Amino acid sequence: MLSEDSITELENSLRGAVIEPHDPGYADACDVYNGIIHKRPRLIVRCTDVADIIRSVNFARENHLLLAIRSGGHNAGGLGVCDDGLVIDLASIRYTRVDPAARTVTVGAGCTWGDVDHATHVFGLATPSGIISTTGVGGLTLGGGIGHLTRKCGLTIDNLLSADIVLADGTFVKANANENSDLFWAIRGGGGNFGVVTSFTFNLHP
Known part of the structure; x- marks a missing residue:
């Protein structure tokens, strides 16, 4: 059982908020896209940066808590939330950086595909994504990714160039074709089973 002291220590180490069942807004924080999913985590951590994610992963491991990772919360099975465990909510880690020359x-990791489309379309560029703009980048990418551009440009994972990942032991690594290539192979279709991806770099198409 978690002690209040350990939760307070976690809260003091984070930039983001820790939400508990007695807090206002807890019910809304548990909601996911599939309305039939009703799970009640012990803690929800709204991470704002990589440091928050590392501390949350370490806390869950050290306290033997089930860990769920939520990007957009669109997973049909409700894998972005769990009962009695810790949810890492990535929604606040929401930024885009387009390099139009490199495409x-x-x-x-908190971006939705609507965020990505908004950032890339002004340059006349796009990457294969899902068909619903509010879908999170993380879940769709790690699951494969099928969308309107798939026949022409491949799956979303075919266009993933690199990812930054926090592993279960709290280490932070980059995975691409040249660095941690085995991990890069695994995350492309392996879901969220190999770590918490904090950012993705994709190839763009005109």
């Missing part, structure tokens, strides 16, 4: 975009 790449780097996005934070």
